[in-house]
Amino acid sequence: xxxxxxxxxxxxxxxxxxxxxxxxxxxxxxxxxxxxxxxxxxxxxxxxxxxxxxxxxxxxxxxxxxxxxxxxxxxxxxxxxxxxxxxxxxxxxxxxxxxxxxxxxxxxxxxxxxxxxxxxxxxxxxxxxxxxxxxxxxxxxxxxxxxxxxxxxxxxxxxxxxxxxxxxxxxxxxxxxxxxxxxxxxxxxxxxxxxxxxxxxxxxxxxxxxxxxxxxxxxxxxxxxxxxxxxxxxxxxxxxxxxxxxxx
Numbered sequence: 001x002x003x004x005x006x007x008x009x010x011x012x013x014x015x016x017x018x019x020x021x022x023x024x025x026x027x028x029x030x031x032x033x034x035x036x037x038x039x040x041x042x043x044x045x046x047x048x049x050x051x052x053x054x055x056x057x058x059x060x061x062x063x064x065x066x067x068x069x070x071x072x073x074x075x076x077x078x079x080x081x082x083x084x085x086x087x088x089x090x091x092x093x094x095x096x097x098x099x100x101x102x103x104x105x106x107x108x109x110x111x112x113x114x115x116x117x118x119x120x121x122x123x124x125x126x127x128x129x130x131x132x133x134x135x136x137x138x139x140x141x142x143x144x145x146x147x148x149x150x151x152x153x154x155x156x157x158x159x160x161x162x163x164x165x166x167x168x169x170x171x172x173x174x175x176x177x178x179x180x181x182x183x184x185x186x187x188x189x190x191x192x193x194x195x196x197x198x199x200x201x202x203x204x205x206x207x208x209x210x211x212x213x214x215x216x217x218x219x220x221x222x223x224x225x226x227x228x229x230x231x232x233x234x235x236x237x238x239x240x241x242x243x244x245x246x247x248x
Contacts (some may be wrong), residue, residue, distance in 0.1 A: 001064075003046045003072040004053035011040035014077045015100075015242055018069065019045070020084030020108075020173060023157040030153065030231030038243055046072060047093050048089070052163035060167035062174050066092035073097055079242055081235070084108055084224065088175055095186040100191045104243050105234075106224050109180035109201045114139030140235065145221075148228040156228070182208050190215040193238055196224040 006025050015035065017028045025045030035041050040104065047054040049068055065085075072091050073080070077099040082090030087107025094102050148156060182205060191214055193206060210216040219226070219237045227234040235242075 001049050001056060001057060001068045001071065003068050005047070005072060008043040009036050010040050013041045013079075013244055014044070014048065014074075015041055015079045015081070016044045016073050016077055018023070018080065018082040018086035018090055019048065019051070019062060020086050020135065021168070022051070022160055022163045023083075023156070024048075024053065024162065026155050027152065029155060030149075032055055034231065034235045035242060038239070041243070044073070045159075048086070050167050052159060052162055056164045056231065060174075061172055062088055062092055062157070062171075062178065065089040069093045069207075070096045072226040073221070076100070077143075078244065079103060079240070080241075083107065085175065085227065086170065088180065091131075093181045093208050099187055101172075101241055102185070102187050103238055104191045105226055106197050107191065107195050108175045110205050111176040111179070111200055121172045126166065138248050143175060145223050146229045148225070149228075152228050182212070182214045185209075187216050190238070190241055191218060192234075194218045194219055194223050194226060199224070222242055 003158065017025065017031065019025060019027060020211075024047045028043075028045050030046065032043050035043050041225055046069065048065055049055065049057045050060055066089050069089055075096070075098050078149065079098065079101045080090055080094070080097060080099045081103040082088070083105040085108050087104040088109065090097075090102060090104065090111065091107065107156065147153070190207065191201070191209060197203075197206070197218075204218050219230075219233055222229045
């Protein structure tokens with residue numbers, strides 16, 4: 001599927017941003033504005049299938065999401081950034097996209113959900129309930145953290161309204177049962193972790209990735225939503241990667 005995209009700026013450095021589950025490209029506003037202010041970049045945001053302005057589909061597998069990304073984005077971009085589900089999708093597509101650099105914000109590499117034995121069978125037999133409980137636990141852990149700005153809250157609600165919610169359980173099941181391999185990166189790659197990262201990428205796995213040549217960074221004091229809670233610190237954590245030589 002050819003995905004809906006929005007292009008911002010016209011600089012020589014080419015950056016693409018891939019959102020997470022239930023979001024869309026517009027929610028990258030906080031980072032896009034900072035990139036454009038820095039200058040010298042062209043930023044492309046995509047809407048994954050079933051999100052934003054992209055078409056809905058019969059299949060919502062990680063493989064299908066990745067194929068869409070490859071069909072939509074050019075090869076050889078300077079940087080591609082994926083958040084959460086977008087990070088999982090990017091990992092599946094990165095070898096074909098062959099960017100100079102890949103950046104993963106709390107990527108869904110290894111979800112903290114049961115997949116084997118009786119616990120796994122029971123969880124997925126009642127997955128809507130289990131995922132709702134997990135979301136409530138996450139919301140409780142996020143108490144006291146900064147809320148999105150009024151503008152971002154409007155964008156978040158608009159993205160939620162356009163999201164094809166029928167995909168949710170299937171996407172979680174697909175990601176949980178097919179974790180990303182623990183291997184050397186296909187291209188120079190950076191993983192940026194929030195305080196909530198163990199839900200999508202355990203600390204032990206992050207340490208293994210670091211030993212295999214991944215650049216692993218942490219932004220403490222903020223949660224999985226990163227720039228929606230603190231756009232300035234999120235941007236500062238990856239500005240050198242996004243801007244390249246211009247950041248020096």
